[in-house]
Amino acid sequence: INNNHVPVLLSFSAFSRPSSVPVGSGYEVLIQKFLSIYGRQIDLHRKFMIQLYSDEWAQYIDLPKGFIISEKCKLRFVPLETDVTVLGNLIPATTVFFCCDMQERFRPAIKYFGDIISVGQRLLQGARILGIPVIVSEQYPKGLGSTVQEMDLTGARLVFPKTKFSMVLPEAEAALADLPGVRSVVLFGVETHVCIQQTALDLLARGFEVHMVADSTSSRSMMDRMFALERMARTGIIVTTSESVLLQLVGDKEHPKFKEIQNIIKASAPESGLLSKV
Incomplete structure (x- = not known):
């Protein structure tokens, strides 16, 4: 172990694995380390917590708020006993939109691309009306082009290039850190089974x-799209529609922005071949 890393013993259920993390690592790094080692055994439908072994008390204690790794330690990953039902409530103050790789070079390859562009534009309009932050990624824009012109990115909090498939990169995480109340992410774009699923x-x-x-x-393949949707739904991701999202965010006919949102959804979203393949 070099001077920049600290040894840690990571335990889950009956298993323990020695590893290391960078000095100063906090909660998020520890979660990712646990998932990299024990991901297949962890049921993400459950809430969980990390506990630290305390020499003073000779037992594990809940990880203190703001804890960072500074010396050798033992940690365990503890799923809570009760399955958590995801209610899926959406309110503007705790929601952010992620628009993933809606780029020009994908136009001829992605099935029903024109339809998902038009729906994506409705979502971007709704985000502007309701004051919801939007984070936009572009996969290797040098080769694949920028976001299509039909989608108006005016007011987007962040537009960033990437080569990794997932949008969850330092740029996006920093933007989320600046939105401390956010707990819900509305995600759309391409491809369903790659960048969307991994994000x-x-x-x-x-x-x-x-x-x-x-x-x-x-996606380019409807089979890839169908099985990605099924996998995500089983994992606890809420598979929904644009109209459902926008009306849930408004929540009341008396909402001051209801009329503006109603104007967006007066024409129903395209019932393209996407529907029959879900």
Whole structure:
């Protein structure tokens, strides 16, 4: 172990694995380390906590708030006993939109791309009306082009390039850290079975509630799309639609922005071939 890393013993259930993390690592790094080692055994439908072994008390104690790794220690990952039902409530103050890789070069390859563009634009309009932050990624824009012109990114909090498939990169995490009340992510874009799925799973692992907008995501293959939707739904990700999201965010006919949102959804979202393949 070099001077920049600290040895840690990571325990889950009956298993223990020695490892190391960088000096100064906090809760998020520890979660990712646990998932990298024990991910297949951890049921993400459950809430969980990390505990630290205390020499003073000779037993494990709840990890103190703001804890960082500074010396050799023993940690255990503890799922809580009760399964947690995800209610899927959405309110603007705790919601952020993730728009993933809706780029020009994907236009000829992605099935029903025109339909998911039009639905994505409705979501972006709704976000502006309701004051919801929007984070936008572009996969290798040098080769794949920028976000399509039909989608108006005016007011987006962050537009960033990436090469990793998941959107959960330092740029996006920093933007989320600046939005401390956010707990729900509305996710849409391409491809369903690659960047969308990997982003959704990474967000779920970090404790966010993920709403995946089925009428604004697609793939080159409908089989890939179908099985990705099924896998995400089983994992606890909420598979929903754009109209459901927008009306849930408004919540009341008397909401001051209801009329503006109603104008967006007066024309129903396209009932394209996406529907028959879900």
